[in-house]
Amino acid sequence: MPAKKRILIVTDSYPPELRSASELMRDLAEGLSEDGHEVYAVTSYPRFNLADGEVKEYPEISTEGGVKVLRVKVLPHHKVNFIFRGIAQLLLPHLFYRAVRKNISGKLDFVILHSPPLPLSSVSAKIAKKYGGKYILNLHDFFPQNAVDLGILKSRPIVKFFEIMESRAYRAADKIVVPSESHKHFLAEHRNIGSSKVAVIPHWIDTAPFTAVKRTGKYRKLYGLENKFIFLFAGVLGPSQGLDFVLKIAERVREEKDIHFLFVGDGMMKLALMKYAAEHNLENVSFEPFVSKEEYPLLVKDADVGIISLTDKNRTPAVPAKLMGYMAGSIAAIGFLHAESDASLIIAESKCGLTAPFGDLDKGVEAVKNLYLGRAEIGKLGENAFNHTLKYFSKSVCLKEWEDVLSFADTE
Numbered sequence: 192m193p194a195k196k197r198i199l200i201v202t203d204s205y206p207p208e209l210r211s212a213s214e215l216m217r218d219l220a221e222g223l224s225e226d227g228h229e230v231y232a233v234t235s236y237p238r239f240n241l242a243d244g245e246v247k248e249y250p251e252i253s254t255e256g257g258v259k260v261l262r263v264k265v266l267p268h269h270k271v272n273f274i275f276r277g278i279a280q281l282l283l284p285h286l287f288y289r290a291v292r293k294n295i296s297g298k299l300d301f302v303i304l305h306s307p308p309l310p311l312s313s314v315s316a317k318i319a320k321k322y323g324g325k326y327i328l329n330l331h332d333f334f335p336q337n338a339v340d341l342g343i344l345k346s347r348p349i350v351k352f353f354e355i356m357e358s359r360a361y362r363a364a365d366k367i368v369v370p371s372e373s374h375k376h377f378l379a380e381h382r383n384i385g386s387s388k389v390a391v392i393p394h395w396i397d398t399a400p401f402t403a404v405k406r407t408g409k410y411r412k413l414y415g416l417e418n419k420f421i422f423l424f425a426g427v428l429g430p431s432q433g434l435d436f437v438l439k440i441a442e443r444v445r446e447e448k449d450i451h452f453l454f455v456g457d458g459m460m461k462l463a464l465m466k467y468a469a470e471h472n473l474e475n476v477s478f479e480p481f482v483s484k485e486e487y488p489l490l491v492k493d494a495d496v497g498i499i500s501l502t503d504k505n506r507t508p509a510v511p512a513k514l515m516g517y518m519a520g521s522i523a524a525i526g527f528l529h530a531e532s533d534a535s536l537i538i539a540e541s542k543c544g545l546t547a548p549f550g551d552l553d554k555g556v557e558a559v560k561n562l563y564l565g566r567a568e569i570g571k572l573g574e575n576a577f578n579h580t581l582k583y584f585s586k587s588v589c590l591k592e593w594e595d596v597l598s599f600a601d602t603e
Contacts, residue, residue, distance in 0.1 A: 196300035196597065197229045199322075201287065201315045203280075203308050205234035205260065207241055207249075209456075209481045210427060211394070211512035212331070216305050217256070218397060222590040224257035231295055233261040233287050240427065240457060242483035252294060263290045284314035291318055299324040301597060309334045309353065312360030319365075327596070328364035333357075333377065333507040340505045341430055358382075368596060370394050371533040373508035390596045395589035396515035398580060401488045410493040414479060419451040420563050422525065423494035425487070426513045428458035433502030433549060435460075436527060438467050440555045441476050450563055452476045452498075455490060491520030495569055496544065496562055503529040503549040510534055518543060518580040523572035525562060527555055541579035543572050 200220050204213040216232065224230045237249055251262050263286050266279035299322035304315035306328060319326035335353035338344040344353070361367065361382060367389045369375055375391055378384040411417045428434055434454070441452045452475060454464070461478065468476045482490050491497065497517025501509055510533045517524050524544035528535050535546045545562060547554040562569065582588075 195227050195229065197298060197324075198223055198231070198301045198303065198597075199291065199295065199299050199318065199324075200230065200232040200303045200305070201311055201318070202232065202234050202305040203283065203311065204240075205232055205237075205262075206255075206484065208237045209240045209242060209484065212305055214484070215394065215512065217258075218395065218586055219303070219590065219593060220258040221256035222586065223593070226590075226594060230258045231261065231299075232258055233263065233291055235283070236262045236264045240481060242481045242486075259294075261290045261294055263287055280308040280310045283308065283311055284317075287311065288314045288317065292321075295322070298322055301325050301327060303327045303329055305329045305331070306360070307332050307334050309356055309360060312356065312363065316360075316363035325365040326363060327366045327368060328360060329368045330374065331370060332509070333374075337431070337505050337507050337509075340507065341502070342504065343430070364388070366390060366596060366599075368392050368593075370510045371508055373533050377508050390592075390599075392589055392592045392596070393584055394510055394512040394515050395584050395586045396512075396519040396580060397586045398519045398577070400485075401491070401519045401521070401577075404488050404492065406492040407489060408493060410482075410490050414453065414477060416451055416453065416477075418449065420449045420496075420566060421494040422450065422452045422496045422498050422559065423455065423491065423517075423522075424453070424498040424500070425455045425482075425490060425516070426511075428454065428456055428461045428464060430460055431502055431505055431509075432460070432500045433504075433527070434464055434500055435467060436502075436549060436552075436555070437498060437500055438464060438471070438473065438476060439552060440527075440559055441468075441473050442471055443552060443556045444559055445473065445475050447560070447563060448475075450475060450559065453479065453494065455479045456481055487516065488520060491516060491522060494520075494522055495566065496523045496525050499524060499526040499528065499534050499538075501528050501532050501534070501549060505529060508533060510537070514538075515580060515584050518576035518584070521573035521577040523562060523569050524576065525558055537579075541575050543576035543579065 202216040204210045206213050206217050220230050220232045301324050302315050302319040316326045344350050370393050375389045499511050499514050526534050526546035527549045529549050538544050545558040547558040
């Protein structure tokens with residue numbers, strides 16, 4: 192049993208918000224609590240990406256799974272335009288710091304920040320210094336570079352402002368945790384961050400909720416898709432996913448009447464995607480709202496293939512956490528990905544599906560058809576996915592790696 196520590200996790204999203212980051216941070220917080228640590232989490236008040244029935248009032252201070260959760264009312268920063276999101280995120284540090292100072296006293300041994308959003312890096316370092324602890328940056332995306340790649344940030348002065356913020360975040364951190372070796376390599380090659388400062392801990396998934404259920408057909412019946420071969424995208428429908436490309440593939444395979452593309456989730460691109468599908472009369476495409484965390488395993492198991500898509504405009508490393516959800520659900524995966532995505536490597540190594548270069552319609556269509564035509568063997572791909580997840584991406588394996596990082600950082 193590791194020595195008991197007092198730990199604060201700083202994250203802009205936490206359940207009941209249905210985002211990969213919120214689930215990862217809840218798992219981390221509760222896992223550390225189960226290991227005997229005293230854990231706090233400060234997060235924004237839930238407004239978006241909620242399952243039906245979850246839109247209600249939440250206490251600003253509560254204890255959940257052994258974790259004391261502080262929820263801070265902030266300006267909306269999800270599912271809003273980029274200018275408003277930027278303003279909201281720049282206000283986060285002040286509001287989060289005020290909540291921490293009001294509700295937490297005594298020494299903190301570690302402050303762990305999930306980034307993005309990058310502006311929370313300054314307040315995390317400030318809290319760590321104020322409370323006598325060490326600051327660990329859990330880095331998943333490279334901002335502002337990804338926003339520049341996507342054409343979201345174009346003003347050079349604004350880009351420079353965030354580049355300075357990014358550099359300070361890396362310098363201030365006592366340790367940086369990233370989800371892949373490609374992230375670590377990017378930090379070394381493009382940000383001059385020594386390898387000794389960086390630890391790699393992949394996205395994980397709790398496999399227990401998936402092994403506890405079997406395919407029931409509940410969502411196939413609910414959505415009227417009982418006899419379809421379902422390609423599922425479940426998650427946030429944002430610009431970085433490039434899901435218009437998936438709709439173009441759907442348009443090209445519409446003659447295969449059994450193939451259906453199911454999008455379950457929400458995000459700033461949802462209305463545009465729905466409009467495209469309607470204008471092109473894509474009867475093989477449907478959109479549904481988020482389902483709850485408890486229902487998610489049933490949804491995944493009712494699908495045949497899980498979709499991973501990342502636009503080739505983004506040239507920085509990326510590992511979509513939703514891939515682990517598909518793999519834990521024992522379904523095959525298809526990836527439409529740029530070359531820098533580690534998801535391509537994971538799919539190849541696990542032998543759980545197929546990939547095609549994002550933007551290459553012919554190869555994308557070919558991959559979809561090959562999975563459909565090989566549907567008699569699709570169960571084997573799902574089995575490969577689950578076995579790979581147990582070995583490399585299970586929650587117990589990855590949380591043990593977090594304990595190792597904390598133990599190592601504590602001695603430095």
